[in-house]
Amino acid sequence: MEVELRLLVAGFCIVAPSLLFVGFVRLLDGMREGDFVERVLDRLDENVDETGTTLDPTLFLRTAQEKSRQRMVPCADCGAPNVAGSARCGLCGMKLQS
Ligand SMILES: [Zn+2]
Structure with a gap:
């Protein structure tokens, strides 16, 4: 019984970081197509001459x-x-x- 528990914990420790990483990448990918980023980029295009960022x-x-x-x-x-x-x-x- 204890061995099974240890194996379970070990398996979780191996798989969890990978799943978290994949989830994080998916989250960032989703944010890239979000409205907020679009709005910020539009603003940057408008204020090119004032801010000089581009x-x-x-x-x-x-x-x-x-x-x-x-x-x-x-x-x-x-x-x-x-x-x-x-x-x-x-x-x-x-x-x-x-
Ligand atoms: Zn000369």
Whole structure:
């Protein structure tokens, strides 16, 4: 009688975690298709510009380009872009007027 009980407990200890895991995965899977997630995703789409949670790569590149252009000064002689504030052109060595 005691052996049967031990076997039962051992079997439960082996099977229970697996069942719990499968149940947990099923639960998460069900939540993914839930209304709440759908609503949150809709909100995120609406507030893209305000929160900045979703980054548009083209917008990011454009702003980065503008920023880099602001800090660069073209050389009067050869036209090579130079960092604003530098004394001479990095390509031809001409003095930069700033
Ligand atoms: Zn130059």
